Amino acid sequence: MKVYLDNAATTPLDPEVLDAMLPIMREQFGNPSSIHSYGRAARSVIERARKQIAGILNAAPSEIFFTSGGTEADNTAIRSSIETLGLKHAITSRIEHHAVLHTLEHLQKTGQIELSFVDLNENGVVDLPHLEHLLKTHSRSLVSLMHGNNEIGNLLDLDTVGELCVKYNALFHCDTVQTMGHYKHDLQQLKANFIVGAAHKFNGPKGIGFLYVRPGIKIYPYLHGGAQERNMRGGTENVYGIVGLAKALEIAYRDMDSHRSHIENLKSRMIQKLSENIEGIRFNGQSGQLENSLYTVLNVSLPPSDISDMLLFNLDIAGIAVSGGSACSSGTEIGSHVLNELQIDPERANVRFSFGKYNTEQEIDYAVGTLAELYRKESVLL
Ligand SMILES: Cc1ncc(COP(=O)(O)O)c(C=O)c1O
Numbered sequence: 001m002k003v004y005l006d007n008a009a010t011t012p013l014d015p016e017v018l019d020a021m022l023p024i025m026r027e028q029f030g031n032p033s034s035i036h037s038y039g040r041a042a043r044s045v046i047e048r049a050r051k052q053i054a055g056i057l058n059a060a061p062s063e064i065f066f067t068s069g070g071t072e073a074d075n076t077a078i079r080s081s082i083e084t085l086g087l088k089h090a091i092t093s094r095i096e097h098h099a100v101l102h103t104l105e106h107l108q109k110t111g112q113i114e115l116s117f118v119d120l121n122e123n124g125v126v127d128l129p130h131l132e133h134l135l136k137t138h139s140r141s142l143v144s145l146m147h148g149n150n151e152i153g154n155l156l157d158l159d160t161v162g163e164l165c166v167k168y169n170a171l172f173h174c175d176t177v178q179t180m181g182h183y184k185h186d187l188q189q190l191k192a193n194f195i196v197g198a199a200h201k202f203n204g205p206k207g208i209g210f211l212y213v214r215p216g217i218k219i220y221p222y223l224h225g226g227a228q229e230r231n232m233r234g235g236t237e238n239v240y241g242i243v244g245l246a247k248a249l250e251i252a253y254r255d256m257d258s259h260r261s262h263i264e265n266l267k268s269r270m271i272q273k274l275s276e277n278i279e280g281i282r283f284n285g286q287s288g289q290l291e292n293s294l295y296t297v298l299n300v301s302l303p304p305s306d307i308s309d310m311l312l313f314n315l316d317i318a319g320i321a322v323s324g325g326s327a328c329s330s331g332t333e334i335g336s337h338v339l340n341e342l343q344i345d346p347e348r349a350n351v352r353f354s355f356g357k358y359n360t361e362q363e364i365d366y367a368v369g370t371l372a373e374l375y376r377k378e379s380v381l382l
Contacts, residue, residue: 001288002319003363006163007201008178008297008354009323013024013244017255019129020247021205030235042239049246056253057241059187065211065229066242068090070177070198070275071099072222073211074144076233077173077194078103079092080219081142082113087171090142091116091134093122095152095338098262100144100175114138124285124342128261131161135151137167142171147195148178148308151338151352152285153297162191171217177209178294179200181252182260193217197249199241203357204248255357270353271363277372284344298353303343306376308349315351323352 030038038342047232054061065232090113108115114136143165147156165172171193181202198209225234272279286292287299312324
């Protein structure tokens, strides 16, 4: 049996999305910047997709900029807002994705900003009074905090953070890569200045994403080149990727309620079965609490054992694909900056299970059974 439980790393392409992309790949090869009919046809495909995405998110098409994915969208929001809006101070947390953390650290190292880290509690939850203190004691800041943590699933209190940013005149960039397509974002309600999406996290194609920029914020290109994306992002557009992104988001919103209840059921089944079958198991961050975490992520901490080092390898042999921490940067089990920050006992092995709409109860049972069997064998050997 092959079981894919690494959906926070990436998701399989939905066949409906593929069907929407294929005719574009076959027929719409024109360069959208060309003024002849081939170019105009490709341009109109892009603008239709932009309008569709904006409509879904309750934004205006002019507020959506296509990028190569989440990393580029995060970089664009952070770098161009620091470099062009002249902000000198940024606030983030130590458990952000590297797309955010490394970007801010680079800006700090090169003397462009002062960087503050908001305190987190032992489960990685943002200390809101400390955030307010940081906002109060610095002049205009950029706040970059993620909505859903890709490793431990923690969810940010978006409304409160958004209100604090408004109160202290800060700009708020929210890395919404893990929640886009899984939670509803209404940009008329949300008090974020920048949010981002990556299609491959919600059954769309890889290499395409977008950045939302709130109106009134004038930022300049991060990628210099041609005049594409209203001078905001040089480079010939990924036309079929953009079509796939719009289709994937449409499907995600259309099916969100059933998708969510299906996956929530899988996650709670796994929590229950793991707790029954593996003594001493713990859940990292907030991921064991359904209401406070992404319904797509469960990060498990296993009791210390001799099999820890080989755990992911053994699961892979059994056909089960999971991640040790975050698979985004390497796909291998390397020390996770997020789990280190939570001071998880290094003797314990950690497994991130992340669920998608194609997973089934049988797959969950197989994964739990395999893990429990590995631990049973281990206890017989001891
Ligand atoms: C929270 C978060 N931000 C950003 C990214 C980067 O997105 P991409 O791989 O599309 O560049 C990821 C990818 O895993 C992520 O989980």
